[in-house]
Amino acid sequence: MVDKILKMNISDAEWEVMRIIWTLDEVKSSEIIDQLSExxxxxxxxxxxxxxxxxxKGLVKIKKEGRAYIYSATVSENEMMYQVTKDMFSHMCDMHKGSLLIRLIKEIPLSKSAIKEIQRELNIMEQSAPDTIPCDCLHSKRNHQC
Structure with a gap:
């Protein structure tokens, strides 16, 4: 399924549908329609x-119950967000990923427990982190800095 997610383009509109399915777990089309039409x-x-x-695309499955069709996700919201973000980061220069993460952390809402977990992970990572991360944009051995 992970490979399927990475090769998949999911539109903003499809994300809206998925968010409803993830939130409600199993949902009738009428419920999705009610939510999104409003x-x-x-x-x-x-x-x-x-x-x-x-x-x-294989991201949603259908189950028939009587006359109704019930929709559910084949991939979790967390896994989908992780894979899409990981794919996006794979296209960026390694040297700039840290500054992007800092900017994102400043802008996204985080709970106190999430902040503590991030701090714990960063403390562990710091023990083996290099002083600098080199640019990986060019394959040549030239000393290039983005």
Whole structure:
């Protein structure tokens, strides 16, 4: 499944559908439609198209219960966010990843427990961290700094 996530382009609209499915765990299309038609002012046909695309991509599965179809995610929200972020970071210069993380940490909401966990991880990482991270943009041996 991880390979499938990395090769997948998921649109902003599909993320909105997935967030509802992750939150409700198992959900009828009518519930997704109710949520998104109110939040995003999308039509029923647009929402059904988005659901169908997610099913086609293998990120959502369908179970039939009577006359109703029940949708659930085939990948967790946490795993999806991790894989997409990891893929994004793989396209960046190693030298600049730390400053980007600092900027993100300043801007995203974090609980006190998350901050403590980050501090613990950083303390462990610090023990074996190099003084500097070199630029990895060029394959030549030239001394290049981004």
């Amino acid at each position: 939040k995003m002012s999308w039509t029923e046909s647009t929402i059904k198209t988005l659901i169908r695309r997610l099913v086609d």
